[in-house]
Structure formats: structure tokens, C-alpha cells
Amino acid sequence: MLEGHSDGVMSVTFSHDSKLLASASYDNTVRIWDVGIGSLQQTLEGHSNRVMSVTFSHDSKLLTSASYDKTVRIWDAGIGSLQQTLEGHGSAVTSVTFSHDSKLLTSASRDKTVRIWDVGIGSLQQTLEGHDSAVTSVTFSHDSKLLTSASCDKTVRIWDVDIGSLQQTLEGHDSAVTSVTFSHDSKLLTSASCDKTVRIWDVDIGSLQQTLQSHDSAVHSVTFSHDSKLLTSASHDKTVRIWNVGIDSLQQTLQSHDSAVHSVTFSHDSKLLTSISDKTVRIWDVGTDFLQQTLEGHSNRVMSVTFSHDSKLLTSISYDNTVRI
Numbered sequence: 108m109l110e111g112h113s114d115g116v117m118s119v120t121f122s123h124d125s126k127l128l129a130s131a132s133y134d135n136t137v138r139i140w141d142v143g144i145g146s147l148q149q150t151l152e153g154h155s156n157r158v159m160s161v162t163f164s165h166d167s168k169l170l171t172s173a174s175y176d177k178t179v180r181i182w183d184a185g186i187g188s189l190q191q192t193l194e195g196h197g198s199a200v201t202s203v204t205f206s207h208d209s210k211l212l213t214s215a216s217r218d219k220t221v222r223i224w225d226v227g228i229g230s231l232q233q234t235l236e237g238h239d240s241a242v243t244s245v246t247f248s249h250d251s252k253l254l255t256s257a258s259c260d261k262t263v264r265i266w267d268v269d270i271g272s273l274q275q276t277l278e279g280h281d282s283a284v285t286s287v288t289f290s291h292d293s294k295l296l297t298s299a300s301c302d303k304t305v306r307i308w309d310v311d312i313g314s315l316q317q318t319l320q321s322h323d324s325a326v327h328s329v330t331f332s333h334d335s336k337l338l339t340s341a342s343h344d345k346t347v348r349i350w351n352v353g354i355d356s357l358q359q360t361l362q363s364h365d366s367a368v369h370s371v372t373f374s375h376d377s378k379l380l381t382s383i384s385d386k387t388v389r390i391w392d393v394g395t396d397f398l399q400q401t402l403e404g405h406s407n408r409v410m411s412v413t414f415s416h417d418s419k420l421l422t423s424i425s426y427d428n429t430v431r432i
Contacts, residue, residue, distance in 0.1 A: 116133075169205075
């Protein structure tokens with residue numbers, strides 16, 4: 108158990124070599140931990156409000172954080188020094204992520220915009236405007252050529268990264284879109300919504316391929332397996348569902364949680380699935396639908412969970428101010 112934060116922990120991520128772990132907290136700090144021995148390596152201070160999102164660059168050399176103080180910060184992951192402070196958003200920044208080549212950074216904000224930044228010099232490259240409400244999720248395609256954003260305005264938008272132009276506006280959801288992600292071949296896009304549905308879209312032409320209807324309440328999280336053959340969704344209806352992408356069929360309904368499931372993710376080898384609800388984390392065998400582990404110990408709501416890139420470790424963060432590996 109990693110202790111040190113003085114308020115709820117909101118975001119956690121492994122470095123891509125799985126040696127380091129970074130956590131972001133309501134206490135306005137980011138902390139970097141040594142995974143092998145569980146020791147605190149760096150406390151990154153500078154944000155003046157709660158930190159909502161943190162992620163490593165793909166070469167594990169840099170770390171970026173997004174905050175309610177309207178800024179994005181880029182840090183040297185090795186020595187913990189501040190490299191850049193990116194200012195421009197007019198409201199809280201809720202999500203941040205690197206492109207897969209680590210040259211660009213994108214941030215999503217409650218100011219209804221998405222911004223693309225040059226990591227090397229810290230300059231603003233593009234301001235993507237068009238959403239009519241807060242942007243809830245943003246991610247790059249795996250070839251770093253496209254960017255997708257989801258919003259409370261019920262739409263998903265696909266943008267050209269180089270020129271910042273809007274390529275597609277995907278409409279169809281009847282309520283806020285809570286989560287969006289590309290398949291690993293960048294050909295498909297999936298979105299989850301408070302309208303109880305998951306939708307799969309063709310990226311090239313922006314057409315709706317499938318509407319997955321089975322949940323009885325809002326869908327909070329959705330993600331593809333790393334081979335892009337399966338899709339999993341987590342819902343307020345207390346269930347996790349696994350779908351076969353190619354044939355539009357529900358493969359499994361995973362029932363065990365006693366309250367809403369807020370997040371779900373595949374291991375990098377796609378053999379395991381983890382879900383979080385209330386104070387517990389559950390690990391499932393994807394092939395057999397078998398519940399492998401129920402991880403208990405947090406004394407408050409679990410906010411996020413993620414696998415290391417070698418799929419050997421799992422980390423969870425909670426409102427109880429702790430990180431657990």
C-alpha cells in the first residue's frame with residue numbers, strides 16, 4: 108500500500124517499462140513511486156488545485172498532469188523537475204494524454220475545447236472547438252494521426268491532428284457521452300453513454316456500425332481488447348459486459364458487484380479483465396467468465412484501476428488517499 112497523499116487519489120498510471128507508477132490527487136500533487144520496492148521517488152508540486160489526470164509518455168521519460176487550476180504540466184519523470192506549464196484553457200482540465208510517438212499532447216477541458224500541444228517546446232498547436240458542452244474524454248488513434256473527443260453534448264468528434272480540422276461528428280447518442288476509445292488498429296471507435304448504450308463507429312467514413320443495447324442504466328466506461336476482437340463495458344446497472352466486435356453479439360455478462368461499476372479495463376495480453384465498484388476491485392478470466400479475485404482493502408470508493416504493461420501487476424486508487432499494487 109502506497110501512502111502519502113492527503114486527499115483522494117483521482118488518476119494512476121504505470122510507465123511503459125512498468126518500473127514507475129504515478130498518482131494524481133485532490134491534494135494538488137502528483138507522486139511518482141518505484142514499483143519494485145514501493146517507495147516514493149518524487150512529489151511533484153506546482154498545481155494550485157486538484158489534479159485530475161496523469162500519464163507517462165510512451166518512452167517513460169516524461170509525465171504530464173491536468174488540473175482544475177486550468178493548466179497542464181509536463182515533468183521530467185526521472186528527476187521530477189517541471190519542464191513546461193501549458194496555459195490556455197478557460198476552465199478545469201479533466202483529461203490529458205500523449206500521442207503514441209510522444210511528440211504531441213492533448214488536453215480536454217470543461218471549457219468545451221480540446222487543445223493539442225507540442226511537447227518539445229510547449230507551444231499550442233491547435234485549439235479544437237465545436238463541442239457545445241464539457242469534453243469528458245479524449246484520445247489519440249494508435250498511429251497518432253487522428254484524435255477523438257467525447258462530450259456531454261451527446262456527440263463524438265474525430266479530428267485531424269496535423270491541421271486541426273474536424274473530420275467527423277458522430278451523432279446518435281441520446282445523452283452525455285462518458286467514454287471513447289479507438290480500436291488498436293485505429294479502424295473502429297467505440298463510445299459509451301448515459302443513454303445505456305455502447306456504439307461502434309467506422310472511423311474512415313463516420314458511420315455507425317453497431318449499437319450495443321443490453322445495459323439497464325448509464326454506461327460509464329468502454330474499452331477494446333488489445334487484439335480489437337472484444338469490447339467491454341461497465342455500467343451503473345452493476346454489471347460488466349463483454350461483446351464480440353465482429354458479430355455484434357453479447358458474449359458474457361459479469362455479475363458480482365453490489366453497486367455501480369465505474370471503470371473496466373483489459374490486461375495487455377487480453378486474458379484478464381478488471382472492474383471497479385464501490386470499495387472493491389474484481390479480476391475476471393476473459394475466456395471462461397470466471398471471477399479470479401475480489402480485491403478488498405480500500406476504505407473508500409475506488410476511482411481507477413490499471414494493469415502494468417507486462418500484465419503482471421495491477422494498481423488501484425481510492426478516495427481513501429491510498430494507492431495499492
